[in-house]
Amino acid sequence: MHDYVIALDVGASKVMAARVCNQGRLEALHQQKTPVCAETGESLTCLAQIAQELMLPNRAPLALGIGVPGTVDIKAGQCWCAPNLHWHRIDVARILTSQLEIPVFLDNDANAAAVAEHRLGAGRDRTHLLVITLGTGIGSGLILGGQLYRGAHGIAGELGHVPVLGNGQVCNCGNRGCLETTFSALALAEQASHTYKRRVRARDLIDWAQDGDAQAMALLRRATSHLTQTLVGVVNLLDLELIVLGGGLASAGEIVRGPIAQTLASRVMPRPGPPIEVRLAECGPQAGVIGAGLIAWDGLLT
Ligand code: BGC
Numbered sequence: 239m240h241d242y243v244i245a246l247d248v249g250a251s252k253v254m255a256a257r258v259c260n261q262g263r264l265e266a267l268h269q270q271k272t273p274v275c276a277e278t279g280e281s282l283t284c285l286a287q288i289a290q291e292l293m294l295p296n297r298a299p300l301a302l303g304i305g306v307p308g309t310v311d312i313k314a315g316q317c318w319c320a321p322n323l324h325w326h327r328i329d330v331a332r333i334l335t336s337q338l339e340i341p342v343f344l345d346n347d348a349n350a351a352a353v354a355e356h357r358l359g360a361g362r363d364r365t366h367l368l369v370i371t372l373g374t375g376i377g378s379g380l381i382l383g384g385q386l387y388r389g390a391h392g393i394a395g396e397l398g399h400v401p402v403l404g405n406g407q408v409c410n411c412g413n414r415g416c417l418e419t420t421f422s423a424l425a426l427a428e429q430a431s432h433t434y435k436r437r438v439r440a441r442d443l444i445d446w447a448q449d450g451d452a453q454a455m456a457l458l459r460r461a462t463s464h465l466t467q468t469l470v471g472v473v474n475l476l477d478l479e480l481i482v483l484g485g486g487l488a489s490a491g492e493i494v495r496g497p498i499a500q501t502l503a504s505r506v507m508p509r510p511g512p513p514i515e516v517r518l519a520e521c522g523p524q525a526g527v528i529g530a531g532l533i534a535w536d537g538l539l540t
Contacts, residue, residue: 242297243534244289246304247347247526248272250322250374251423254524255288257299258531262358264524266292278328286337301341302334303534305350305526307375309393315344318393321410322375322424343530343537347371348395349386350529351484351521352379356386357532359520360482367480368472369519370397371526372487372494375410376418376465382476397472398422402464417468421461423486429457444490455493462494466501473506473514484519491518 240259247254253272256264268291273284289302308320315331331342352361352369361367365384371377376398380387388394398418399411406415419425423440430438433453446454469481481502483495499516506514521528 241300242294243301243303243531243538244292244299245527245531245534246285246289246302247350247524247530248285248304248306248323249347249526250307250320253285253288254527255292256524256527256531257292257294258303258528258534260535262354262528262532264528264531267524267527268292272323274323278325279333281323282328282330282333283337286334289334289338299340301343301534301538302338303343303345303350303530303532303537304330304334305345305347305530305533306330307347307377309396310344310346310349312343312345312388312392315342317344319411321399321412321418324410341534341537343534345530345533346377346379346393346395347526347530348377348397349379349388350527350533351377351519351525352381352395352482352529353386353532354521354525354529355482355484355519356381356384358528359525360517361480364480366476366478367482368395368397368469368476368478369482369484369525370465370488371485372422372465372483373485374423376422376485380476397468400468400471402468417464420464421487426457426461426487429461430454433457440487444487444493447490447493458490458493459497462497463501466498469498469502470505473502477509478514479511481514481516482519483516484521484525486523488518 256267309318378397403415407419409416426440
């Protein structure tokens with residue numbers, strides 16, 4: 239029997255969990271709705287239970303790696319703000335360590351996805367890249383010079399909270415007009431429900447666009463343009479070589495990737511070398527859980 243860690247990728251809508259070996263291979267992958275309880279402590283107890291159910295009877299895991307959809311102080315093991323879960327300054331690592339009695343390594347969900355895509359997925363041949371997770375919220379992980387870049391306080395990569403509409407909707411983060419209010423599963427579902435005058439999920443919208451529905455296509459294009467505009471700025475600022483599109487909305491494939499690649503090719507500053515590349519993620523919906531596992535393995539070595 240081999241050593242393993244448990245990994246949890248906690249999204250605003252669903253949790254993925256698995257046992258992860260030190261190469262990032264998953265066992266017993268499990269998915270369920272994100273537990274939303276009145277008290278955050280209760281939600282964490284539910285997460286601890288999910289982890290416990292994955293533990294092998296005769297061999298304890300070496301650690302738990304957990305990615306959460308918000309800003310994280312990795313040293314303190316605290317989640318400062320997860321806008322779509324309404325978490326503020328939660329001692330995630332301390333609470334889970336006391337319940338599970340194993341080391342807990344906490345990180346941002348998109349950082350985890352970026353680690354997975356960089357080591358094992360679409361970014362494995364690149365050193366300066368941005369991995370974007372397009373889901374209920376929008377997150378991103380920056381790999382600069384081959385290393386995950388965290389910034390001064392560990393919160394770098396909050397792409398979803400770049401303001402793109404001066405007078406836009408109020409975002410769950412408290413700001414106004416964030417990218418996430420125009421292009422996220424929640425925002426798209428809202429826009430589509432308004433257009434079609436009935437309840438439409440982001441998933442339906444993508445299916446219809448893929449079937450050639452002009453209205454669905456137009457909606458996706460318009461939302462994508464806000465993301466693209468943000469990315470032109472990010473690429474100019476950081477001189478990236480690759481953008482990786484992941485998360486549920488990336489399943490729209492070329493409908494989203496194509497226009498982003500085209501616009502970036504024509505709008506980023508002239509530069510030497512090949513144009514910026516835009517690729518679809520390769521680790522699939524499991525990127526976050528693989529990355530959370532790899533982060534735990536890394537943490538055990540430091
Ligand atoms: C959060 C990010 C997170 C992203 C994806 C955003 O609302 O602020 O930290 O990575 O959602 O879950």
